[in-house]
Amino acid sequence: MIPDYSSRTLDDLTSLVGKRAVVTGGAQGIGAATVARLAEAGADVLVTDIDEVGAAAMAATVAQQTGRKVISTRIDIGDTSTIVAAADLCVEKLGGIEIWVNNAGVYPTTGPAIDAADDFVDRLMQINVRGNFACAREAARRMNGGVIVNLASTTGFRAAPGISAYVMSKHAVVGMTKSLALEFGPKNIRVVGVAPGPIDTPGVQDQLAPLKAAGLDVGARMSQTLLGRAGQADDVARVILFLATDMAAWITGEVVAVDAGSLAG
Numbered sequence: 573m574i575p576d577y578s579s580r581t582l583d584d585l586t587s588l589v590g591k592r593a594v595v596t597g598g599a600q601g602i603g604a605a606t607v608a609r610l611a612e613a614g615a616d617v618l619v620t621d622i623d624e625v626g627a628a629a630m631a632a633t634v635a636q637q638t639g640r641k642v643i644s645t646r647i648d649i650g651d652t653s654t655i656v657a658a659a660d661l662c663v664e665k666l667g668g669i670e671i672w673v674n675n676a677g678v679y680p681t682t683g684p685a686i687d688a689a690d691d692f693v694d695r696l697m698q699i700n701v702r703g704n705f706a707c708a709r710e711a712a713r714r715m716n717g718g719v720i721v722n723l724a725s726t727t728g729f730r731a732a733p734g735i736s737a738y739v740m741s742k743h744a745v746v747g748m749t750k751s752l753a754l755e756f757g758p759k760n761i762r763v764v765g766v767a768p769g770p771i772d773t774p775g776v777q778d779q780l781a782p783l784k785a786a787g788l789d790v791g792a793r794m795s796q797t798l799l800g801r802a803g804q805a806d807d808v809a810r811v812i813l814f815l816a817t818d819m820a821a822w823i824t825g826e827v828v829a830v831d832a833g834s835l836a837g
């Protein structure tokens with residue numbers, strides 16, 4: 573049977589009341605902004621992060637602001653046992669999972685590929701690729717229909733100098749999004765992604781600190797988008813929110829660029 577979305581109001585289509593969401597890496601940056609928007613739209617949320625204290629603080633703040641049930645737990649997506657525990661916790665405490673945002677990721681220390689050590693590449697792949705794959709798998713095992721949103725990057729579509737391992741990992745996230753959409757579609761699980769351009773987050777600031785210290789005008793460089801400014805975490809969170817709602821009910825296997833035109837020109 574074809575669901576009748578056209579007779580539903582905009583308020584209803586954009587509401588997440590009754591939905592249960594997990595956000596990885598929710599303590600700061602894009603993940604934190606996403607937690608706030610999902611809860612504002614009515615979802616109950618499990619905030620997960622390797623930073624247990626940060627996740628707990630974010631959960632308490634958003635619960636207080638929105639009145640939703642927002643809880644937290646530590647996760648290290650490089651360790652599958654913690655992913656399984658978090659997914660089980662969401663089912664136990666919130667009653668199920670309809671939305672899983674695969675946001676946690678690590679940035680590379682920049683440098684030429686010719687100098688990259690195997691264990692550095694392994695760790696990056698373990699988090700950005702295998703970790704996100706395991707999260708999607710554990711989410712799908714517990715979902716009765718729903719949506720998985722993966723954080724790719726504009727570097728999932730094109731090269732960037734000095735960060736080959738990161739570029740490889742984000743290309744993998746794009747491929748994973750398409751492939752899992754194919755597999756999970758029959759289970760009524762949509763798998764989508766966002767590809768942010770330069771977003772001003774704590775993770776990016778940490779990454780850019782050495783360049784700033786060397787005198788580079790990092791702010792000016794990050795603002796080189798078609799809209800003349802760097803992105804804010806909420807610029808991405810609003811698109812994740814859209815993809816998580818029934819507004820995007822017929823979108824799957826797609827990665828949406830949220831990049832102020834960086835990929836366009």
Ligand SMILES: NC(=O)c1ccc[n+]([C@@H]2O[C@H](COP(=O)([O-])OP(=O)(O)OC[C@H]3O[C@@H](n4cnc5c(N)ncnc54)[C@H](O)[C@@H]3O)[C@@H](O)[C@H]2O)c1
Pocket residue numbers: 596597598599600601602603620621622623626647648649650675676677678699723724725726767768769770771772773774775776
């Ligand atoms: N900020 C950007 O410009 C940008 C651009 C493209 C893509 N992205 C992607 O968006 C996502 C979030 O980026 P951000 O800039 O908000 O990052 P951030 O570094 O500010 O925050 C990332 C969060 O993930 C957590 N985390 C790191 N490793 C983890 C692990 N193993 N298990 C669980 N949690 C872990 C961190 O503690 C932190 O709270 C990442 O996947 C990143 O690759 C960011």
